[in-house]
Amino acid sequence: MMETISNAVLSSWELNPWVLIPIAIFGTFYARGWLQLHRRDPARFGFFQLTAFFAGLTTVVCALCSPLDAFAGWLLTVHMIQHLLLMMVAPPLLLYGAPYLPLLFGLPRGFLRDGLQPFLASPTLRNVGHSIVHPVFSLSAFVFTNTAWHLPVMYELALRSPTWHQVEHVCFLTTALLFWWPIIQPYPWVARTQRWLIVPYLFLADIQNTALSAFLIFYERVLYPAYATVPRITSLTPLEDQAAAGAIMWVAGSVVFLVPVGLVTIKLLSTRRTFASRRQATRSQLVRSGRMHSVKQRPSKPAKLDLLSLPFIGRLLRWSQFRRAAQLVMLLLAVLVVLDGLFGHQMAAMNLAGVLPWTHWRALTILALLIAGNIFCFACPFNFARELGRRILPARWSWPRRFRSKWIAISLLLLFFWAYEAFSLWDSPRATAMLVISYFAAAIIVDGLFTGASFCKYVCPIGQYQFIQSLVSPVEVSVRNLAVCGTCHTYDCIRGNEQQRGCELQLFQPRKTSNMDCTLCLDCVHACPHENVSLLASLPGSQLVRIERSKKRRNKFFRRFDVAALVFLLVFAAFANAGGMVLPVQSWEQSLETKFGLTSLQPIIAALYLVALVILPAFLIAGCVWLAKTLGPIPAGWKEIVSTYAPAFVPLGFSMWLIHFSYHLLTAGQTALPVIQRAAMDVGITLLGAPNWSLSSTMPSLDWLPALELMLLDLGLLFTLYIGWRGASRFGLTLSRRLRLNAPWAALAFLLYSIGIWIIFQPMQMRGMMMGSMR
């Protein structure tokens, strides 16, 4: 029996993400930086440093994820061991790893240069840094933290609340790092105090530790009442447990504090190196090894991940028939949706047309945009219709010049958003099927009459939505080396050749700076004779940052007012569309219907959508322009100002679309199975079994979802503010004028963010589903 209990105790580990994720991040950055530094200076950054740092991280994991943490609330001795690991074992090990430079070198270079360097170079912050590792401050902080958290009121608070327990551990670890810093003096830090001061420093710490542990040992009552109420799993009484904890603290503390006293004393007596000579040596070593240099030296451009060079994915993407195969799968699905929508069961939750396009397809395409790129356009089933149109119709006219803009697509999108609510498209399989059929018809007619990809570029509303959202994607078709394009005289990427057509959307690769208007067809990749066009990956959202950064290859799209209007329409539609499914908005619509004595919701919906997608955005944007022109006078027209700030709002809109669609997928993703089973049964296929409708009426418990949604919205807002800030740089203003110019746009972003938070906290109506109200 005892064996089983000990097994149970020893297996009480926890995979705590709040510990493991930061540890993994620190470990990754350290290892990356250490590799670079080890190549340059193996003596300074050797395997000892690497081992010490990772041993420190492992100690933290052992303290916070092992059975020590599980039983800390039951036995004070166990809790004491946990704290000693955090204060006396992990910090010196971490500092022996000389983590400062490896962590800096391990960071992404752009973040280090633009984000961190101003802080590192600030004299004020440097002085703060030097002050907090000064022995007087670090000893005071260590002693104060150690004493304060051992007061019964504080200790009990930590035992009662997991959050306060985490705060306690963070306090212990950070103050212990500060405490050990002057003792270990991790490279390249140079002490400003005399080394002999470390001896009284450690003695003082030991006195405090001895006093505290003696108090625990000799106090005749249980100091922390929580330990008197918990079940006893050992033979120790609470008082004996307290005394044992005090003894551990005393012995371990004395060893840890007094051994370094001896070592430092021996070293002081034996060394002749003075403080000044060590400082000089350190600096000259740094300069010699090239780790310090003047500000003007600039780093080289980082290599981008080339997807076409990946072992399996690269080969697949290069295969000329891969796109056709993906389109065929999507066409098959579209045909099934149409057939079931027209002839299947007309309850949306039981029909492929009511479930697949509205719950799965929308969410999967936006997730694909976030993770990969414009996968929908890549696998677009309407391409077959376009090709059919070209065969049966003349396809010889150029698209009229006056319509070469996004206004037709904007009008169609407006129409769609209104129709979606007004005719409850999600709730009508037949209407969904008709929508798909009309889409096919439009593709046949437009590309059957006009040359190029006129349908994709000027008409397709889904395409425009994809183009705008794909600006956040991490993958884009781009040239590998611009210099190679400089020597090219055939321009196959746009003109095509005998084997392969060029870009139908007239995107010239050397001048292309974003995913705007790119259908990811890869025609340019196959056409380029120099194999200089590829699928390159970068961080999500980096294209939007680049829009303003690139002076040579300035993106013409973001000088166009129609593109700006399209962006703002999609941003406001994201919030209007999500808002339309929450209970208060629906109740409000119904109360308006009653108030005005109407017999239908149609006029109310039409009016609300007109206000939400046209009048309100126009009013708010006009207000922002007026304020921007007043507060930060700039020599730019209102259209230019709107076009400058439009791309900044893409991430906020994207995050709202993502929140909305992924909510549907996560709560109702399982509904696809019974619907597919039903459709199969209808055509006599019994292989999949009878539909299990219980899947459609139950919802998984997703307590973590609101936090995730808020985090996505947070990221959207922050990206929006950042890109807006960068966008304003084109006007070349001073900091205060730039702030004033940005203020109204930031206010608009915060307004949309607040609306988003409000929507997330509202009960959701699972429209077209078998479930009722949620949250």
Added chain:
Amino acid sequence: MITTRKADRRALRYRWCCLLLVVILLPTLVGIARADGGVVMYQRTSEPFTITVFSTEMPLRPGPADLSVLLEQADEHSPILDGEVFFELTHETGMRIRAEATRSQARNKLLYCSLIDLPLAGHWKMRVRARRGNDRAEVLQDLSVAAPQPLLLSYWKVIAFPPTVIILFVMNQWLRGRRSIRTLAGTDTSLVRINSRR
């Protein structure tokens, strides 16, 4: 060219490592992290068992509640690891929730744990049934679930994230501005910088 290829391969390897790390760590975010144990709600002896019920945080509020039980032999006070434990919670309105607490769900493997979603605030009756072979015991306890916290308060950490980043960014821009002024005035004495060349 060779150097570029090498750099590409290194960048590729690094990104694959990051991706692998994310894939490994992502599942830890969802559902695995438990905080069973915590505060003792009550301890009762109902022969032949002693039942101690824990909750991670007090007072309980509507939403997921991590409830766990330590089952002990009443005479020996030794933990029982091969028993079965069931919760039954009845709200004053008559709503009833049943759940089995298991050791596999617990982080502390001496405990039987269950994550119960409490939908309503108010008074509940908590019945804990324990069984081991032919031995059975049952304890009943009143439970008070406090009103839910305002949503903004519940999610303050996530909502506080943007203002924190904005403050850091403003500081960053301010420091950069100051630095460029110092450089123009020729008073920037920091001759050396950390080399970010890779």
